[in-house]
Amino acid sequence: MFLAVRAARRSAGRCRGFWRSSVREEASRFSVEMQQTLPLNRLTPAELRLLIRQKDSRIGTTSGLAYGFQQANLLILPSRLANDFEDFCHRNPAPLPLLYRSKPGETSCPPLAGGADVRTDVSQYCVYEEGRLVKTISSLQSYSPLSSSPDVMSEMVSFYLGCSFGFEGKLKEAGVPVRNVEQGRNVSMYRTSISCIPAGAFHCHLVVTMRPVPAALLDTAVEVTHLNPLAHGAPVHIGDAALLGIQDLSKPDYGDQVDLQPGDVPVFWACGVTSIEAVLCSKPPLAFSHSPGHMFLTDIPDSPDSTIAASDITNTPRLKPSPELMPLCFPISQNPLLYSLASKAAVERIRQLEMIIGEDPGQRGIRALFVQDELLRSCLALSHSSSVAITTGFPTHYMHSPPDETDGPPGAIAIATMLLSLGKDVTLLTDRRAVEMTGAMVDEAVRTGVLKAAIPVVTFEGSGPEAAQNFLCHHGDTSKPRFDHLVAIERSGRAEDGNYYNMRGINIKHLVDPIDDLFIAARTISGVSTTGIGDGGNELGMGKVKQQVKSLMPMGEVVACDVPADFAITAGVSNWGGYAVACGLYLLHTCPSHRRYLRKGLGQEAAPTSEQLQDWSSCLPSVEKEETFLSTLVRLGIRSGKTGNLGMEVDGLTFHPTHSSLISRLLEATLGSAQIS
Structure with missing residues (x-):
């Protein structure tokens, strides 16, 4: 009793x-x-x-x-x-x-x-x-x-x-x-x-x-x-x-x-x-x-022992709370002020994910931009969110049609499907020029089981803070935001001079809609957080590490994005950051300390149901799903970012063994090797 x-x-x-x-x-x-x-x-x-x-x-x-x-x-x-x-x-x-x-x-x-x-x-x-x-x-x-x-x-x-x-x-x-x-x-x-x-x-x-x-x-x-x-x-x-x-x-x-x-x-x-x-x-x-x-x-007594023994007169063996379940506290928002909790065990695993995606097989020097726990804080903020807009698309191949690269969309879809499984509303935000292609991409991802369900594809073509506020909030009312989190993954980011550059310093502004304005406006709207995921420093959100980009990355003075995000996740390949976010969300929602905090201590449920676990695990990225989706991108004419090859590669790295091996390692860090099929 x-x-x-x-x-x-x-x-x-x-x-x-x-x-x-x-x-x-x-x-x-x-x-x-x-x-x-x-x-x-x-x-x-x-x-x-x-x-x-x-x-x-x-x-x-x-x-x-x-x-x-x-x-x-x-x-x-x-x-x-x-x-x-x-x-x-x-x-x-x-x-x-x-x-x-x-x-x-x-x-x-x-x-x-x-x-x-x-x-x-x-x-x-x-x-x-x-x-x-x-x-x-x-x-x-x-x-x-x-x-x-x-x-x-x-x-x-x-x-x-x-x-x-x-x-x-x-x-x-x-x-x-x-x-x-x-x-x-x-x-x-x-x-x-x-x-x-x-x-x-x-x-x-x-x-x-x-x-x-x-x-x-x-x-x-x-x-x-x-x-x-x-x-x-x-x-x-x-x-x-x-x-x-x-x-x-x-x-x-x-x-x-x-x-x-x-x-x-x-x-x-x-x-x-x-x-x-x-x-x-x-x-x-x-x-x-x-x-x-x-x-x-x-x-x-007010000691942990009293959770088992009713008083100090009993000689009952005393069980102590597991150190792995001890919650740690992290700030995730200043407007409004909000901290979140996650257990030491979950935090350690997410930090392991962060180290894996920070590897740099393309030798781009991305480790210089690394900020510890940006992945963790972004995942915590997304866990508290209810409506998320995700944007991607980097038209680096301005001489081709379509000009986009294979880095970005797979990571965006991986985040989207995990958010959907957790009951969040998800919207995909793209350029006007890419609406048809993005819609086809989403339809095929749903058909092949890569994406859990269809999601809206929208554009933002306005200009300036008023247009951005009207887009982000119902009737422009900042007390009623449509989204409480914006995610940009491998999305062209605006430089100091107002232009958009690929890593070779070519201006591609004519191919990019001003989605950056939404990230700028979000900083003044209470309750809206932002995440940027990148692998070079010219991506939307990387303005948070702009000085490091300018001083440490090739052509950094020219290409560095000027628009910051609340959380800047750096990865050897941006897709990897998207995969890690999906895995981090899974770890948080299987963490008793974090789940209790989300529920405000209400409810008897100590662990996810078997049905929830099965659903969430099925929505994690996998080698099979990511290979299937990359094949879809190739059929749509989307090319590898670094080489321009129309084939099974991302940023000049072939899917097998580079990307497939990394996905397997992320899954092992998330689920354990015994659960990887």
């Missing part, structure tokens, strides 16, 4: 009895003089519960108290609703980590705290009738009287849910400032626009806590909290509150305003006050809860 009690029931009864009696003896020795002289933050949970029971006026909110121990949210419901609420907890594990469910009428919680009484051991309770908060009280004893009056509590079930106060001590030990404690305030809590997964009678929006964290300490904060899943685990959002539907951080729905200091980033954890929202939305006839911030103090 729940991890804590399951582990506790395995412990020896004699040991448990000894521990309970020890707690009682400790409490009995706790003199009035000690209560008055010892600082509250030095007292044990048992001592603090005794003070709460005695209505000690010094104890209000419990943030900053009982460091080293878990704290718990409390919800008490009629027994007929208990199964529904337990199901609601299991469906929404991040906000509602279930520590213990009592029996009807049970006022103690043996696995969590010795000698505790749920009616008296919280400093302030809320009473709800038909979903309305009717009062706050300091005790529930009046609801289980000794007289002949009805004993309401005998028909109630208590739920103890993990609380983020349980990780504040570990944050402080790790050097992460806990701003709400520093400022002497309750933590800020906000109702979001994100719906929890309903169960039976229960439904509501997710509630989150916000703690400001210095940007340099984000990884530390993520690691510390990941190791404490009973206290909500790792954050569910890092960055702009508006992305959660929170309009004003200065106006929390619960708790107090907590001020950010210079260099702080707002970090949001799922919050157990979600259970109170469930009461407000679902309207049970009677319910009790803790008052937000006034938590129940348990005797469970």
